[in-house]
Amino acid sequence: MNIHEHQGKDLLRRYGVAVPDGQACFTVEEAVAAATRLGFPCVVKAQIHAGGRGKAGGVKLVKDAAAARAAAEGLLGKPLVTHQTGPEGRIVRRILVEQGCRIARELYLGLVVDRASGRIAVMASTEGGVEIEEVAAHAPEKILRESIDPALGLAAYQARRLAFGLGLAKEQVGPAVGFTTALARCFVESDCALAEINPLVVLDSQKLLALDAKIGFDDNALFRHPELRELRDPAEEDPRETEAAKHELSYIALDGNIGCLVNGAGLAMATMDIVKAAGGMPANFLDVGGGADAKKVAAAFRILLSDAAVRAIFVNIFGGILRCDVLAEGVVQAAREVGLGVPLVVRMEGTNVERGKQILADSGLDIIAAADMLDGARKAVAAAARA
Numbered sequence: 001m002n003i004h005e006h007q008g009k010d011l012l013r014r015y016g017v018a019v020p021d022g023q024a025c026f027t028v029e030e031a032v033a034a035a036t037r038l039g040f041p042c043v044v045k046a047q048i049h050a051g052g053r054g055k056a057g058g059v060k061l062v063k064d065a066a067a068a069r070a071a072a073e074g075l076l077g078k079p080l081v082t083h084q085t086g087p088e089g090r091i092v093r094r095i096l097v098e099q100g101c102r103i104a105r106e107l108y109l110g111l112v113v114d115r116a117s118g119r120i121a122v123m124a125s126t127e128g129g130v131e132i133e134e135v136a137a138h139a140p141e142k143i144l145r146e147s148i149d150p151a152l153g154l155a156a157y158q159a160r161r162l163a164f165g166l167g168l169a170k171e172q173v174g175p176a177v178g179f180t181t182a183l184a185r186c187f188v189e190s191d192c193a194l195a196e197i198n199p200l201v202v203l204d205s206q207k208l209l210a211l212d213a214k215i216g217f218d219d220n221a222l223f224r225h226p227e228l229r230e231l232r233d234p235a236e237e238d239p240r241e242t243e244a245a246k247h248e249l250s251y252i253a254l255d256g257n258i259g260c261l262v263n264g265a266g267l268a269m270a271t272m273d274i275v276k277a278a279g280g281m282p283a284n285f286l287d288v289g290g291g292a293d294a295k296k297v298a299a300a301f302r303i304l305l306s307d308a309a310v311r312a313i314f315v316n317i318f319g320g321i322l323r324c325d326v327l328a329e330g331v332v333q334a335a336r337e338v339g340l341g342v343p344l345v346v347r348m349e350g351t352n353v354e355r356g357k358q359i360l361a362d363s364g365l366d367i368i369a370a371a372d373m374l375d376g377a378r379k380a381v382a383a384a385a386r387a
Contacts, residue, residue: 001217003231004047006096008195008213015186017179019210022098031072032065034097040064041100044071048090049236051131051214052082058092061100068097093235101209106199107166108132109180111187113218120148120187122180124162128199154184172206179208190228191221219245240284240303247299249288256281258380259304259313259342261297261331263288263322271316274373280381283310288322297330298337305338312343312384314376319350326352328359335365343368343383347376 003011006024013019023034024047035042046058053059058080060071072095079089106128114121124144127135135142144165146158156177163176179200187195194216201211222229234242244251250265254272258280262268265287272282284307288300304313317327327348335344347370348356360367368383370376 001219001222001228001232002049002236003215003217003228004049004094004096004233004236005045005213006047006094007231008215009210011190011215012183012186012210012213015189016182017186017210018208019213020098020101022096024094025072025097026076026094028069028072028076031076031095031097032069035062035068036065038097038099040068042068043098043100044068044075045096045098046075046080046092047094047096048080048082048085048092049233050080050082050084050090052084053080056080056082058082072097090236101201101211102204103201103211104204104206105202106211107202108135108196108198109162109183109200110194110196110198111184111192112194112196114147117147119150120184122146122148122154122158122162122184124166124180126166128201130198132196132198148184153188154181156181168202169206172202172208175208179210190215191218191224192216193218240306243306244286244300244303247296249286249296249300249303251287251300251303252285253307254282254284255309256283257309257311257384259283259286259307259310261286261288261300261304261313261315261317263317263320263327267316267318271314271373271377274377275314275380278374278377278381280377280384283307288327294326294330294333297327298334301331301334302338305334305341310342311387312345312380314380315344315346315348316373316376317346317348317350319348319353319356323351324348324353324356325359326356328356328363332359332363332365335363340365342387343380345370345376345380345383347371347373 009019025031025034041063044060046053062068062071075092080092081089108125108128110123125142127142148154159177159180163173168176196214197210199211201209238253260271260282262271268287275282345368368379
């Protein structure tokens with residue numbers, strides 16, 4: 001789950017991370033009042049769950065109340081298109097009005113879970129204000145890394161090593177250690193998946209300040225943080241992913257046109273790979289899980305059919321905990337409720353497979369049977385091309 005920049009800064013402030021004074025605003029009048037209170041110059045920033053806002057015109061420096069009004073009117077209720085939103089953009093429903101500051105340097109500081117080491121990785125770079133992916137691609141030597149021992153936490157010597165690596169002055173090292181340690185504590189205690197400060201700025205006064213904050217949480221840990229769940233903004237999320245979460249389905253929308261319904265995360269990943277190997281593009285990752293019943297499968301099928309980009313559906317099931325007959329009942333139920341407007345390719349093996357195939361055969365649905373995964377992927381790609 002991701003949250004807005006202003007929400008991330010509120011969270012960081014509680015952990016002692018220095019952030020600018022600011023206010024989230026939902027109307028033009030609120031924005032003008034906030035700008036007047038903070039003083040000029042100040043900054044008006046669009047709040048959407050996407051990077052690249054500055055380059056897209058979503059961050060505006062204003063020098064008086066009239067400029068603040070114009071900036072708010074130009075953002076609120078309007079779509080903002082960045083390199084992360086796609087061509088349709090995201091509607092700006094809230095803005096952050098924040099005090100201006102005099103910047104001497106822009107740095108980068110971020111924490112993420114490193115799957116390779118199984119630990120939290122702290123990354124820092126002198127290339128602040130630039131997407132870290134660009135730095136990794138063109139100047140990877142400029143990214144400093146430290147791995148946090150889960151038993152000991154971030155050690156002071158690690159934070160000092162990062163501070164010196166960023167070229168901070170001797171008198172800034174102590175505050176930098178405190179800043180990084182507070183950010184790491186926030187990451188661990190809040191069960192974050194990502195905490196990125198880009199840029200982390202050094203002001204003319206030599207103070208360190210988190211000028212931006214991108215915070216994301218591990219969905220599997222949100223049951224421990226009801227206060228964080230309240231920060232979810234459904235308007236910023238794919239409605240299909242929101243619907244999937246209601247049914248405890250693992251669904252992620254992708255850019256292809258072949259809907260995939262699979263049981264088990266490993267098989268789902270393999271299915272997406274084999275669809276691409278067959279020349280197609282998966283429209284989603286969808287794992288219904290091992291303990292799904294017919295109702296849950298039906299919900300998953302409806303989500304697939306709600307995607308206008310889907311031109312064919314590939315159901316790939318290995319019946320273990322989820323029996324093949326249960327899957328077939330769910331598919332038939334959903335197809336009858338919603339209407340099957342695209343080709344359906346089904347490959348199933350495992351428990352009660354013959355019963356499952358019989359249910360599908362007796363349903364009267366136009367189903368393309370597949371002998372194995374590769375056969376199913378090829379048939380789904382061909383069917384999508386015809387559609």
